[in-house]
Amino acid sequence: MIKVGEYNLLKVLREVDFGVYLDDGGEGILLPKRFVPANTKPGDEIKVFIYHDSEGRLIATTQQPLGVLGDIVKLRAVTVTPQGAFLDFGLMKDLFVPKSQQLVGMRPNGEYLVKIYLDEQTGRIAATERIEQDLGNDQLTVKELDVVDLIVFRRTDIGYLMIINNQHTGVLHFNEIYRTIGEGDKFKGFIKKIYPADNKIDVAAGKPGYARVEDETEKIIRLLKENNGFLPYHDKSDPEAIYEFFGMSKKTFKMTTGNLYRQKKITFEDGGIRLS
Known part of the structure; x- marks a missing residue:
């Protein structure tokens, strides 16, 4: 089963002048010639990222995007239209953010923290600034002293609100910060304390x-x-x-x-x- 917006390990079906077709259980997905590794031949397996091209067809690339489905990343807007904005995604095709998924409107060259998701209507990957609705501490998947992935979400009066493992939120207090940080920065940290009454979390940078x-x-x-x-x-x-x-x-x-x-x-x- 092909996973759109993610890496897939696919077998080469056949070669053509403009690339190779990869096995998707049907007619195949094109990997354009410029992205085909040297000496590739039918039967080889290649790790590729799958997304839709500008004409809505599934296409493969060996380029590495700046994020995959479910990731929260900081990306730069390259084009803004009445329908939405297009963010530099590290691929030939930019990542679309519908107007309805923007908080206060995007501008060209602005940088925005977004989550990559799969649009249910089109089946294409897109991005949203409405991240907080997918974060919650009701059912925690972490415990104290766990090493976790942290993303700076926003500054507060007591420190920075951090996104934990793309799932939860916690606070990195000012007295735990030893360098300049800003929205979208990513680094390793650990769960310093969990408050059982409301599942609020304090985090720290580095390892425990x-x-x-x-x-x-x-x-x-x-x-x-x-x-x-x-x-x-x-x-x-x-x-x-x-x-x-x-x-x-x-x-x-x-x-x-x-x-x-x-x-x-x-x-x-x-x-x-x-x-x-």
Whole structure:
């Protein structure tokens, strides 16, 4: 069964001058010649993205779109018409956002956070800004300390409302933010706390506890080696300076360097840390 708006692994049926046809259980789906991998022959299986061309026909591509069905992504508007807007999707054909699926109207070159969905009437993929209606915490699929995918949704008085695994929402509090972030940014995080009374969630960036330390240990050792065995950072260093250089919070930096010190891999000096 062909999945529109997703990647499919399909077998090559036959070659033609303008490409190859892939097995869809019928006459086949065209993969245009410019997207056919070198030395492809009938019987080979190719991973392709399936969507509709401008004439409404299913077509395959080996190009990688900026998102697939169900994804929430930030895309740039290239054309705006009375019927809707077209977003740069990373493919030859742009992604359509009907006027009814826009919040306040789109403008050319504006960037918008949208969800990719399948239009029930046309069977084509489209996009909507009406994301919040598909998010909810009534039935949670996560638990505390789970590592999750986060997307910045919008700024609030206490931090940023985050989209969790394209399903739930949670708050990343200002005191958990160590770099500049904005709407649509994506990064890994974890579930810091779930409030049972209403299933509200607090999240944090990175990985929980000492799992972070394990990831950052090699980074600090590498940076020390790249800087002649010494780095001018310590527990009194400015948190922003630490984040700018190491890409980690000051708390993680202190945990990691403390762990390295106990392993006798580094020593502490007045002006920083030194490789043992």
